[in-house]
Structure formats: C-alpha cells, structure tokens
Amino acid sequence: MVLFPQNYKKGIEVSRDNAGVKPAKSGSRAKGRITLNDVAKTVGVSAITISRALNDPDKVKPVLRARIEKAVAELNYVPNRAARSLAAGSTQTLAVVIPTISNTVFSNVLKGIYDQTIEHNYEVLFANTYYSLQNEEKVISKLLAQYPDGIITTGLDMTERSKELLQAANIPLVQIMEVGAGEVLDMNVGFSHFDAGASMAEYLLAQGYRNIGFLGAQMDFRSQRRMQGFLSKLADANLETDKYLMTTTIPSSVKLGGHMIADLLSEHPQVDAVFCNNDDLAYGAIFECQRRKLRIPEQIAIAGFNDLDASASINPSLTTIRTPLYEIGNRATELLINTLKRRPNLSKTLDLGFELIARDSA
Amino acid sequence: MVLFPQNYKKGIEVSRDNAGVKPAKSGSRAKGRITLNDVAKTVGVSAITISRALNDPDKVKPVLRARIEKAVAELNYVPNRAARSLAAGSTQTLAVVIPTISNTVFSNVLKGIYDQTIEHNYEVLFANTYYSLQNEEKVISKLLAQYPDGIITTGLDMTERSKELLQAANIPLVQIMEVGAGEVLDMNVGFSHFDAGASMAEYLLAQGYRNIGFLGAQMDFRSQRRMQGFLSKLADANLETDKYLMTTTIPSSVKLGGHMIADLLSEHPQVDAVFCNNDDLAYGAIFECQRRKLRIPEQIAIAGFNDLDASASINPSLTTIRTPLYEIGNRATELLINTLKRRPNLSKTLDLGFELIARDSA
DNA sequence: CTGAAAGCGCTTACAG
C-alpha cells in the first residue's frame, strides 16, 4: 500500500489561524454567525420582516424584498434551523433507519428517499442498525431527539421499546421493505418476501429442476421469509427442503457466494439448481462454477434476488427477482410528506410487488 | 410486474385515529411531547437538575439520578435537540456532501463516516450533488442552515459562492477524496488521482501492452485527473493518447462498460489493453469480451479502478487500484471530531494513497 | 404591508 502522509500547501488562507476551532467569544455561546437581527439592522427593518421575506415572500413588498435578499446574500446569512424548529415546531427533517448503507439494496432505497425529500425541501437524517434490533432501539431514540417531522424504519420486526418510542413520538411513520408479515404501526410500503421466495421456487420447479438448493447470507427476517416461501413450494412438490440448504449470518458478498456454493457442491454434487438470496451471492456462485467448468444452466442453474446492476450483463445473464428498491424509498417518503402536508393518502399500505426476470442462468 | 396495492389489517391500533397528523392543540405549536419540565414535575425537582442528570450524570446524586432515569424511561422522554442546539450552540451534527449515494464508492465512504460519528455520538446529515457544482452550492447552503458542528465535502472543485458560504460558516471542514489537486479550504483527506492513473499506465506499459485504451464514465474532476495521469505516462512512452480514448458523462455502470468496449473494439480492434475508470465499467468490459470469445488478458487486458467487492472473484480476477474509501470517510470524520473536541491533529492533510492490485485480467 | 411581544425547550453561568 502506498502510504505517504504529506502536507500540501494550502491554496488560500482561511480567515482564522486556528481553522476549525470556534471563536469562543469570551464566555458567550455566540458563534459569530450572522443572525436574523443582524440582517434586520443592516436593512433597517424588523427581524420579523426578514423572516417573512424568506419564508413567505409574497407578503413583503417587492422593493423591500429585493433589498433584503441582497443583504442576505452579502452577509452570507444562513437561517438557524434549530431556532426555526423550536419556534415553528417543525424541523423539515425526516429520519431514516436502515440496516446498513453499504448494502446496495439500501443505498438504492435511500436514493429513492433522498430524491423525494430534496424535492420537498426536507433534510434526511439516517442511521444504520447493522441488522440488530438493539441497535435499532438506540438509533431510533437518538433520531427522535432531533424531532424529525416523520420517520422511516426498515422491516416489521422491532423491540417493544422501539414501538413505544415511535408511538410516543407521535409523528408519521412508514415501515418499509416488507408487507403482510407483521404488525404495522402506521404506514407500510414494500412487498411480500414470502411470496417472492415462493415464486422463484415455482419458476425453478417449472423449469424441471428437482435437486434445488438455497444459499442464504445475512439471514435477517426478510431473508428468512424469502427462504420460507421458497421452501414451502419445494415441500409442496415433495422435494428436499433441508438437505441442500445452506445459510449464514455473514453479510452477503460476491466472495461469500463463491465459498458457499463450493461448500454446497462438495457435499451435494447432485444439486441442479440454487437460489441465492441476494444477487451478489449469485455472482460469486456463477464465478465459482465457471472456475469448476460447470456449464450454467445445463449442469447447474443459478438464480438471484434483487436484480442489481450487473445481473443483466453477467455471463450467463442472471435469472433473478427484481425488487422495487428505489420505488419503496420514494413512495414511502411520499406517504410521509403527504401526511405532513395533510394531503390524503389513498392507502396506508402499499404493496409494490416484485418481478421475476427469467434470463439465461436458470 | 406484479402490482397489487392492497390493504393489510393493522396488527395494533395506534392511539390516534388520524395517524401521522399532529394533534394541533388549538392555536398552540405544542406537539404534546414530553418536555424537560414534565419530567421535572414528575420527579419533583427543577428542570435544570434533569438536564444535568442526562448530560453530566456525575453531578447529580445517585439516588436522585436513579429516580430521574426511571421517570425519563416511563414517560418516554426524548430531549429536543433543536432546543439543546439553540441553547448550547452545538448540534452534534456533521454534514456530508457527496456526489451520489447510489455509487458504491460513496456508500463506502459514507459508511466510514457513519461508523466514526456513531462512536462519538454525532448525527450525520447528508446531501447529494449529483456531480453538479450548482447543486452543491444549494445543498451546502441548506446543510449549513442546520448549523452542523462540522462539514465534509467531496473534491477540491467548488464554486466561489460555495467557498464563501463554507468560510462564513466558520466550522471545521474536510474536503475528501482528492489531495494535491487544488485549493484546500481547511482540512483535506484523500489521495492523488493523477498519480493513481499514472501508476496504472506504468503497470500496463511494464506488462508490454502498447495499444492502450481508456474508458471513462461520469468524467467528473477526479476521473479527469486519473485520465490525465494515465495519458501523461502513455505520452512519455510515445504512445497514442487520444486514439483509443473513449469517455462519456453518463454514470458508470456494468452495462455501460459493455457498450463502451464494444464501441471501442469495433473502431480499433487492435487495442490490447484497456484501463476502465471504475471497476463496474471493467466488469462490463470483461463480460462483453467473454461474449466475443476474446481471451483476457492474452488478446485484451482489462484493468479497473476502486477494487470493488466482485473484483477478486470475477473471471479473470480484475487488475485494479484499491482506493481507501472507508478510510477516507473514517479519517476525515476523525479530523473533524478532533478539531471539535479541541484535540490536536497531526496534520490537516492526509494522503491515504492507493494500491495497485495486480491480478489476472491485465 | 410591517412590527412589538411572547414563547418554543433547552443550557449556561452564577448562587447558595
């Protein structure tokens, strides 16, 4: 690793020699930042008029408004949201609780959320649970301390304490990702993971596979339900459900997919199809099969879940289930914002479904 | 697409019939949330003592503290951060400006940031610029309105207005991703993209390739500098720099990589090596070459950038440059927090370097 | 169309 810490000359000198250290105006908590009052003095009107010019421009005479806007720009005035929040009782902030940002699944969801918030002028505050309900409880509490106007959480499984906190907060809530598999506290957007798993089993059965395996990483609640749906159909067809099953709580990755299929095949070379509970696992499985010169899907079929970016391009292209990740984030946020703006929502639960994409790998 | 909006029965009934609509306590801005005063009354002490018990527990007698903690838990009291921020002049919030969360590169960086903030009890507020300096200016302004204690921005290229806003905010700032390629306003963590590009060129030259192409997506400032570094070495070796060059401002993706290499090869079948400016582009290039039955690296070598998850597993395994994405986020946040806690930083600029990973594809 | 008064829910010195 090329590691050579070094100093670069600074292009410009910031107007403070101890950059980053706040000027602790002797005993005061002031930051030296421009306030509404500073703008008001500069323009020669009251603070309240400045506030109005900024928040409700139509109520201020155009000429005055122009002068105010000029002063705001010149002074680099940026309103203090904490003060605004406290006075107005609204933070224009939405809280988002997801398992982990480093899973593509959730960065897609988050993008859907983000695009909606930016359009409606909300900020987003997010936290990761790393798939732990205890962490979730902690971050929910921390997030609520910011008094978000609304909150999005992932999944239907929560501790009682989390539920209490959420209800005590008395703000609109959307539970995302999954639908129809548990207690909904307020609103709900997602799809049925059980049904998604079941539909993949039906597909593989219809293709004629009979020694069907399942590779599962992470094995969070939703993964479990996908597996249950999948196995239920195998059971209906009187096939093995436990024999070719391999799961781990290790997070999903391409590398892990390679290891898992290697293990599965060394124990059960007769497996003729494998459903991986995430596409990256499936990529790893495909790469490993290629190394073993196994022809896909003739000798072994591989299927994935989520239809990530590479799935259409990989060789062979991956049969998978497309999930409405961006849409889930986007629609959940829409529900929240509608509620906050007191616009009616058609439904408090949205099942956005999924789509099986049959390609070449299975 | 299976699309069937439907209502699920709610498991529990939330204690409000118009869920999500705040109880607008006639003419008041109150939210019906428990405040410090409510806790104080319940316990029978002053609000300030409650505040102390929460923020500086050692200063409150253990017995009293226990009673307070019990009341806090029973009432589901969550302190209002806006009020705290306003009074204390610190929001315990860090702002993060990145191009887009849906690029794995930045979700890795963001995770590095997040893990550091969670440890030190900061919140993170993020915004996407979608690679536009105009957007960046807007989101910086919006973010600053939240009065974050510190801010992280991406890259060294900003509008003058963005710089002014940042300096007027007078909070510690870390510009991330790139080092040594422009004006640093305060602190800086990253590596040299020019050098990274140059080192890949040197590697390919050393392997004996002479008809070397470059595939570039997005082509933001850092991509451009990687390309410049790369081409400078080709020029030094008296090789073609423009002929086998193909760039686009379309965001990087696996699919795009396939299209681009197809275009390049149809024009210049003599190309014997290609440097892709992101790994996903390289994956797409590899898949496309496989479809064309081109042997890698014998007939054509493919190299990537970033060393993403699949690069070690793909066939052939991908020669690429590993970039310290998580570390950049983590160390940048550390610098910020050190500054905020008035702990000295060894240096205001951290060059975290990069590593060329030679594998089978080139 | 503009302004004076009160208050949002905390924390910060300062007393005791």
Add this chain to the structure above:
DNA sequence: CTGAAAGCGCTTACAG
C-alpha cells in the same frame, strides 16, 4: 449537590 434567571434565534398570532 440543586435551583432561579436569562438567553439561544427564530416564528406565531395579533395589532395597526
């Protein structure tokens, strides 16, 4: 170890 007073920077009715 605990508390009374003042204030952080805004917005919300209410006047005029």
